[in-house]
Amino acid sequence: MPSDPRVLLVDDDVELSRMLMEYMGGEGFDVHAVHDGEAGVGQALSGSYDLIVVDVMMPRLNGVEVLRRIRARSSLPVLMLTAKGDDIDRVVGLELGADDYVPKPCSPRELVARVRAILRRTQRESGGEELNSPLEVAPLVLWPQKRSVEWDGTPLALTSTEFNLLEVLVRHAGRVVSKGDLSEQGLGRPLARYDRSIDVHLSSLRHKLGRYADGRSPIETVRGIGYQYLRE
Known part of the structure; x- marks a missing residue:
């Protein structure tokens, strides 16, 4: 049987990360979380994950810079968490190569749906x-x-x-x-x-x-x- 999709969550909100990890784990994902951008870039480029969820608003190294560094070396799917109504962050993220975005606060159900949509498109099985x-x-x-x-x-x-x-x-x-x-x-x-x-x-x-x-x-x-x- 195929292994559970591995997802990296990069968000400095520890409580939210714990909640999302628990929910996504129950939905069949293997989720690992880190809480700062530097660690997120290092983990993202390790080759261990199928998709990365990155919060834009983080101290020191924000999500946009995390995305920029990942895109310089990898085409791994990246989903951005952006502030509700912040079109600038969304457009900048998309221009830098984010695959999609979800406004915060978001429901875990919506996040899982977006993640699955991206993975369906990037993990096609060999076909005819x-x-x-x-x-x-x-x-x-x-x-x-x-x-x-x-x-x-x-x-x-x-x-x-x-x-x-x-x-x-x-x-x-x-x-x-x-x-x-x-x-x-x-x-x-x-x-x-x-x-x-x-x-x-x-x-x-x-x-x-x-x-x-x-x-x-x-x-x-x-x-x-x-x-x-x-x-x-």
Whole structure:
């Protein structure tokens, strides 16, 4: 049987950490907690975890800096805990490569749902021919099973959520995908009102992807509807 997913919780609130560990443990997760950013970075880069939950508001080394240091060396999924209503922290976190965020105070049930949504997308089991075969929209090639992408032969370093969203768009290349469908298929959750996560992730993707010979980005915004991946 597969082992329980290993989750690292980085939060200086000891009481909250204990409560979340107990709840998530009962939901089938193996959770370890540390209470400062330096320890969080060290543990995150140890290769022992499937996902990390990081609180933004921590003394000394805050969650944004923790994320920055992790992203410099790893694409491990990271979920941020942000202050309720603090859009700046959310956008900065997403721009730095966070996979998702949950506003505090949060319910343990919502946190578990978000964690599971991320892990479903990043821990696919080996599948059939569709998963093994690359998706090609020249000059981009995407391998769903290996979760790797190349643009004109050059590998791209994408976060797990960027990869998920790009895969959805490439599978529907030439057709518009609504933001609601992107949220469901790429983030694993319904689109929330005023949620800018997808816009920020796709802005980052545009910077990482190359451009076509005529200067166009392959990802086009269709105002009021969603996005589409353009064929050259």
